[in-house]
Amino acid sequence: MANKQALNIVKMKKMKTEGVPLSMLTAYDYPSARLAEEAGIDLILVGDSLGNVVLGYDSTLPVTIDDMVYHTRSVTRAAQHTFILADMPFMTYHGSIDETLRGVRRLMQEGGAHAVKMEGGLEICSTVSALAAAGVPVMGHIGLTPQSVNMIGGYRIQGKDAKDAQRLMDEALALEAAGAFAILLELVTEEVAAAISKALSIPTIGIGAGRYCDGQVLVYHDLLRYTADYREKRFVKTYADIGSLIREGISQYVQEVKQRTFPEESHVFGADESVLESLYGAAVTKGAKS
Template identity: 65%
Template structure:
């Protein structure tokens, strides 16, 4: 891909039945590797609070955090569409505040689009952003910024009322101008129904096979970290954490035992070249 994906192209991919592959990224090397691997979209998720910054929830993540990490991702993946989460309390306050904060993510961070968690109640804010030229992706189902309010990480859409509310919210987001909707931890039938009802793509994470694309957290996908918890909706494709742990452990052992560094890792002084005698052109022997 020579140019970043655009919202119209995403919509076209849905119409053509071409799945969208999204993954999170939080820094330059992960973004660069993901772009080289061919991902369609990179999400600078506020999940960086959990997997990079060590917070229990995403709530402590600030706008400055998101701008900082978005800049790094943009540098690592210049040919990939970059979507950045608007973190907790940077929207829903006033439309002016929402526009100002979203604009900072675009202007200072370099994001191509922003993502907001919430349903129909965000319609006016989304419409304002869209009218200002800011592409918006919605986020329904489990909304991590509200996890303290909803009482934990629970699967959504299990009963008819929840499923109907999801569908209504998704339609409201599309009506407001959202270019896509992330569905997180939603039962497969409800997610599939939402996907069929929308003309914009749905991106699932723990939402089954009926979505128009999928997203996984980078650290879950490759098991990068310590104490990575297995999740039913995640398929790990590598165990980078164990590889790193083993490599560092071997390094520590070799330093302690004097096996590193070896001669091949050291620099030596070079012998000074001997001064050559000079020959006089006229008279006498060389001195």
């Protein structure tokens, strides 16, 4: 999409006002991001979920700032006309503001990200304020926060009772007041996500948060079932099963190599007779032709 122009945070807020939903997708490498941009995606998130779906970890906790910079750089090279966010990984924004700014600077200067995303509520509001004051667009992330999975007791739905619903509302309002330009709501009950979306003037992006957020995000590998051991998720819709196609394609390749049916004649390159003579000698070459 050569004529496509990347969104900015002013346009996103206008889209919320006009009721135009935002589409967001994770991507972690050049081909994935290039395909997402060509398909017309609004935002790309280089999520620390790459730890689970690309690097083979069982959580996002081992992902480092070096990992995020490396993958963000790949994505920004591919999708030069799309708004790109990068996750701040575990324990890179809970220390001093100087340490946080170093990480942000790397993601934006080295990685080329337009904005960063940070998990947490009231406890990160002062950091969000400092980053916003420094000119850094920050997307908040509340509800299920995978970096805190050991504290919240696993991957549990958030906002199932009145107390938890009020906590989420308070966190969302505080993040908006701190200067966040948008908030991601993960695994939040639909009613609570709808109430938060209505209360905020900034966009909400939902994943497993129902139908009434201002936008939706899915993980690239979930949307396309691009994995060897896919696990069904209630909040995910599969739009293409490329994992099965990849497995079938590789399996056929293996069989054809074993059966010597690949490569075929159409896949090989012939040499001039002079080359054959230099390799085998003129007599041998002529004898082979007779």
